[in-house]
Amino acid sequence: MPGLDSVLSCLDLNLDRSVERLQELLRIPSISTDPAYAPDVRRAAEWLKGDLEAIGFSARVAETVGHPMVVAHHGGAGEGKPQVLFYGHYDVQPVDPIELWDADPFDPKVIAMPDGTKRITGRGSADDKGQLMTFVEACRAFIAETGSLPCRVTIFLEGEEESGSPSLLPFLKENAEELKADVALVCDTNMWDRETPAISTGLRGLVGEEITLTAASMDLHSGYFGGAAANPITILARILGAMHDADGRVTIPGFYDGVPELPADVRKVWDGLGFDDAAFLGAVDLSVPFGEKGRSVLEQTWARPTAEVNGIEGGYTGQGFKTVIASKAHAKVSFRLVFDQDPDAIRENFRQFVRERLPADVSVEFHAHGGSAAIQLPFDSPVLETARQALSDEWPKPAVMIGMGGSIPVVGQFKDTLGMPSLLIGFGHGDDRIHSPNEKYEMTSFAKGQRSWARVLEALGEKGAA
Amino acid sequence: MPGLDSVLSCLDLNLDRSVERLQELLRIPSISTDPAYAPDVRRAAEWLKGDLEAIGFSARVAETVGHPMVVAHHGGAGEGKPQVLFYGHYDVQPVDPIELWDADPFDPKVIAMPDGTKRITGRGSADDKGQLMTFVEACRAFIAETGSLPCRVTIFLEGEEESGSPSLLPFLKENAEELKADVALVCDTNMWDRETPAISTGLRGLVGEEITLTAASMDLHSGYFGGAAANPITILARILGAMHDADGRVTIPGFYDGVPELPADVRKVWDGLGFDDAAFLGAVDLSVPFGEKGRSVLEQTWARPTAEVNGIEGGYTGQGFKTVIASKAHAKVSFRLVFDQDPDAIRENFRQFVRERLPADVSVEFHAHGGSAAIQLPFDSPVLETARQALSDEWPKPAVMIGMGGSIPVVGQFKDTLGMPSLLIGFGHGDDRIHSPNEKYEMTSFAKGQRSWARVLEALGEKGAA
Secondary structure, three states: OOOHHHHHHHHHHOHHHHHHHHHHHHOOOOEOOOHHHHHHHHHHHHHHHHHHHHOOOEEEEEOOOOOOEEEEEEOOOOOOOOEEEEEEEOOEOOOOOHHHOOOOOOOOOEEEOOOOOEEEEOOOOOOOHHHHHHHHHHHHHHHHHHOOOOOEEEEEEEOOHHHOOOOHHHHHHHOHHHHOOOEEEEOOOEOOEOOEOEEEEEEOEEEEEEEEEEOOOOOEEOOOOOOOOOOHHHHHHHHHHOOEOOOOOEOOOOOOOOOOOOOHHHHHHHHOOOOOHHHHHHOOOOOOOOOOOOOOHHHHHHOOOEEEEEEEEEEOOOOOOOOEEOOEEEEEEEEEEOOOOOHHHHHHHHHHHHHHOOOOOOEEEEEEEEEEOOEEOOOOOHHHHHHHHHHHHHOOOOOEEEEEOOOOHHHHHHHHHHOOOEEEEOOEOOOOOOOOOOOEEEHHHHHHHHHHHHHHHHHHHHHOOO | OOOHHHHHHHHHHOHHHHHHHHHHHHOOOOEOOOHHHHHHHHHHHHHHHHHHHHOOOEEEEEOOOOOOEEEEEEOOOOOOOOEEEEEEEOOEOOOOOHHHOOOOOOOOOEEEOOOOOEEEEOOOOOOOHHHHHHHHHHHHHHHHHHOOOOOEEEEEEEOOHHHOOOOHHHHHHHOHHHHOOOEEEEOOOEOOEOOEOEEEEEEOEEEEEEEEEEOOOOOEEOOOOOOOOOOHHHHHHHHHHOOEOOOOOEOOOOOOOOOOOOOHHHHHHHHOOOOOHHHHHHOOOOOOOOOOOOOOHHHHHHOOOEEEEEEEEEEOOOOOOOOEEOOEEEEEEEEEEOOOOOHHHHHHHHHHHHHHOOOOOOEEEEEEEEEEOOEEOOOOOHHHHHHHHHHHHHOOOOOEEEEEOOOOHHHHHHHHHHOOOEEEEOOEOOOOOOOOOOOEEEHHHHHHHHHHHHHHHHHHHHHOOO
């Protein structure tokens, strides 16, 4: 029976054909935020259904109250093999400002660059049609060469990722049994650099709180009342100013519960990434990592929790001066969570922290915004090691396991709703200009991305996906 | 030669005539903020010039780039006698919202109340036409009965008080020699209560500062940068939250330089005023004096300096949530000054206080707003005691010397430009609805106000105005 090598050869031989297929998909302007493009969004879904059926998947376009989902199944090598769920999205960002594009965003081209590389241009080339097709092409070659797939595979493609995914959670709940797998493969992220593939193993969680302090029942004149009346801005400043100690640690009781120190080997890998703190901060005219003392920028942003004031407002903020003591002061505060921090406990501890610092006559109202725990694959998880090895076999440099400071909602929903961990593997680059004019996807990303997925599928099939 | 008693009798006998004169002045809609009323403002000035000439003053309408001033002199009993300058303003507030008035604001009436008191209604009745005419009527009666005045008197009436007094300072500077006097008598304030006249001996000064902190050169995503990037809102909160200690004292170095403890006798008088802290605070739904511990509301607002944040702004403050780390944070801070605090030193010490607390990568810009020292007549000043005694002779209860938490710019300008102290004596009441619909002036204020000025003029003529 033909093996991985013949699958990889098949991918190489058929690269031009795969580019043509991607371009066909890119020509469909599946902009999900603009109702005028709803028929195009549906057309992209139908195109994908057709293509997946053509290679042997049982596929359907599944209705939602918004744009449809594409769900396709392939039994692969059978019951004994791991079940994986591949996630991507087939909708794209709007193209405004259209005048900044060098060409029609929906007339994709292959462009040869002076350095000999090629790129595929057009809206969605990187985000996320190019990325999702790397997986589809890997499956196509596997089935063509071997008659099957090394794993049982569900492909789940969303059409609302660029418009807030309103239908995603209900759909996951309604179709939990159908979609549940050993692991989700999510292809919507970047490589570490052009030679080094990356697996994102951690995403920070998020807790948002709006807080409003009220002192007097009306704005007061600071001459008449100043010195005797509580000033809610001053009090809010005092409370928010007390959230960090001199070493940058958050002072809210229990805040670091569930936050382990980074394992030495992970720290060593991250230290070895050659991340340039100075360049990262210098790009926004900062020079010094500001947060917890003695930790690198990568650790601060990937593995440490934060407490940030995202907005503050109170009193007179217009031109000139008004000698007012405001009745109310308002702030939006958010917490990025890591590892096992409990969003509910963080929220409650923060509220308690505030309440304990309120003087007489000052009341507080809280308003909760979101609350999601961090995602963290165990650093020693076997599936992670399997994928890491498979990617390392493909690229010039070994794959690295990285964190992400932000959140990707679908990953949290897979975890919460389906109890399913995610492997975030993507082949994009920071300069792909996603969401911007002149979006592009590197030909290397597309070609070696396909080969990467073939290797990952083969390895998961052999070693399992747990 | 007839004495004070005949002057007082004359005032009583002519009360109806004086009310008619006030009503004539009140019928002129001298709204200074609205250019459409500029001819009316001038008409009021001319009316006053005519009235003052009629009683023996040499009067002129003095041009400015804005509305004119009225300046009138009377040599009184001659060189050996004190020179006083009476200040009032003949312009009035706009009348909007006109629909909330019970009658035409410029058709003044005398209304008898169910409790037997009378009031004079109309825009400007209390602020400040009624008040200024109490002094004019006292002069009229003195001259009518005695042929002269017990002091040399200058009457200085402004037409721009309700529109920010743009011409006042230049006019004082240009006419300093003409206007300088031993003491200014300013009639634009209230009595302590209906039975107790008041002399305001202290006004707090004011220093305003706008402060803008800048960290990164653009707004940042709190997922990507959070934990590594300086947050200017948090830093601003920390700085502003550190301006007071746990006892409510301002922590800026040198802040209390030039702030003496209140003399025991003054404290005793203030304690004896029966000021109701609970009612004062309760009116705005506060219950506890918030500022410096162990001091009464009167002391806090009349004799103690403050540091207040009047406005704060930064980051995202709209609906919902945005996980941003702002580039900038902004606050407006003001300081109320007392006694001998130096506005320049306070400003510089605050700036130093901020600069010392800035971490790396965070810069600050300051923008100065105003800066005026406090006004404080020495509590044992003879002229104060003279006026206090004269007022006490007229009213059911002895006059009290009080402070004021706010500022009255003209008083500072008299001090700074002419080196002249001011006695603030007025007969208004807190319920006169100045600046609001249905403004009124109590007939008792008008009648006994005239008698009060007669007594004060007589006393100053006898005992001096130093």
